[in-house]
Amino acid sequence: MGGSPPRELISLADDEGNRVSINVLGRSPGWSAGLDAEIVVKTPFVSGRVDLALYVARLESWAAALDRLEAGEDVAWMDMSRGPSLFIQLTGERGCPEVVVEDESGSMVSVRIPLVPPNGWIADHRERLRHVMDYWVPMLSG
Template sequence: MGDIVARELISLADDEGNSVTVSVLGRHPSWSAGLEAEIVVRTPFVSGRIDLALSTSKLESWATALNRLDIGEDVVWMEWDRGPSVSIQLLGERGCPEVVVEDESGSMVTVRVPLAPPDDWIADHRQRLHQVMNHWVPMLSA
């Protein structure tokens, strides 16, 4: 698999121009057990990005979140960590899934992005997670 695939942990987009991505940028420059990453939100109305540090435990908690989504439960990923959190509500306020990116500890800004992902998006994201874990985790120190 290409390196580009191993960089995109989350890529949710629709044909209305709304998207939320979480991309791995590389090993964290000052934390040997972490990865430098970013969350990017793009909509026709608002766009933004925020830095994110990912650990093996955060990647494992994303696997748990995908399992919960697969059985029809809403999730909040990284809720108790310092830094941003990502919520996925399968049936949001507008009758379609919504991704909510919250930066409670930094800018105190919350962005709610309604989008309609493809039917196989959970399986696709399990594959993305698998690729990220295989590519990046062996490079991290415990």
């Protein structure tokens, strides 16, 4: 497949300097059906990152999460699985959308990031997901 691999699966940011992203780093050297990725949190107050494994079913569940967000529902993505979880609350504790990243099985740390994503962010993330799946899934399946 030509071109460079897509890097950002998720990129949520606002004008206040708050950002949550999931970056695809490449195929996992230890698992042919998986991708190495990372969740990155950057705010004026706190920054951090945590490793994440992605695979086809997890990418498909992100598509379902985007459908629920578009329908006006909060989502819990990767909840109850090994590794970190990501929650998107459309009306958070501070009256605006919030992203919550939890790393219960690793560091036992969670962080809540209030941010207002730009208009069209769900469509943008559908396109990001399509690029990631078009590029990586054929390599993971074969």
